[in-house]
Amino acid sequence: MNKIASQGSVRTKELADELEVTDETIRKDLELLEGQGVLVRTHGGAVPARRGQRELTLTERQLLNREAKQAIAKAAAQRIQPEETIFIDASSTALGVTQYLPDFPITVITNSHDVISALAGISTVELVSTGGVFESRSRSFIGLDAERSLQRYNIHRMFFSGNGLDLQRGVSEGNSRQAAFKEHVMAASEDVCLLADESKIGRRSAFFFGDCTQLSTLITTSKADKSITDSLKNLGIEVITA
Known part of the structure; x- marks a missing residue:
């Protein structure tokens, strides 16, 4: 230390x-x-x-638990159906979903600069950016304009992550504006799919933005706290182990 x-x-x-x-x-x-x-x-x-004093950049976050994140991202992509409208957030785990997208027509809405870069030019993907204020650390768009853009769409599946998932308080973020934005996406989504490796299960961060009962699905790893995943199943949440 x-x-x-x-x-x-x-x-x-x-x-x-x-x-x-x-x-x-x-x-x-x-x-x-x-x-x-x-x-x-x-x-x-x-x-x-990180004790709230510094939010990690996207590049730094991509280095954390890389194998677990890739397995989770692959499992998430397998849930996508033809012609669906999906949302991919600016988390490092959700970014991995872009590598495994199925080869059929879908619409992808995102606030992530890196998701836009990864999917630009793919003929089967209709790509929609939320717009908004660009935040360089997360390489994403947030703010009122980004939140309002979501009102136009019915999102079939939301793929996102956070800094922690607490059984009592729900999903949390270290950035208040990111938390506020994700809260709006959850409200606009039919299937809310949290992508969280074992390091995030049972943790709390600074800003809570969604109750566990709002989740449809959790995709995690076999190392996740079983008492927590079992409790989530009892709430009717589908828990998938990647």
Whole structure:
């Protein structure tokens, strides 16, 4: 923890070499420390836990739990049906859905600059941008104009993520404007599908924007807290393990 505080990040292999233990030992220690809320694991290492003082950029978020996010994104894309209108938010997990879209006509609404870039020019996708105020850290459009644009559409499926899912309080975000925007998308969507790896299950962030009862589906991993996923099932929420 002294090293992560002074350097801003640590690498698993470097720690294993320095402490003369196996990589697996370091990974287990990092997993334990992440559970205590003092750090966040990344691909190949860890960074300090974000305690509301700094929102991670999209690039930084893409490095976290990459394999889990890709598995979740693939499972999400398999739910899409022909001619549906879907919403993909600006989260790193939802961005992965663009890699697995089925080869039939759909409409994709998004507030994500990177989703627009990924899908531009694909003939089977009618691409709709919400517009709004561009937020550089998340590379997304938010604000009143983005929220109002949603009123024109019936969204069949919403694919989104957040910083945490708490059984009592619901889904939360670290950014108040992102939370407000996602609340509007949920209200406009028939099927509300949360994409959340195990690190987000049972966590709370600064701003809550949706109750668990508003969720239709949770796609997560086998490492997610079973007591929480079982409780969600009891609420009538479909829980899919990727």
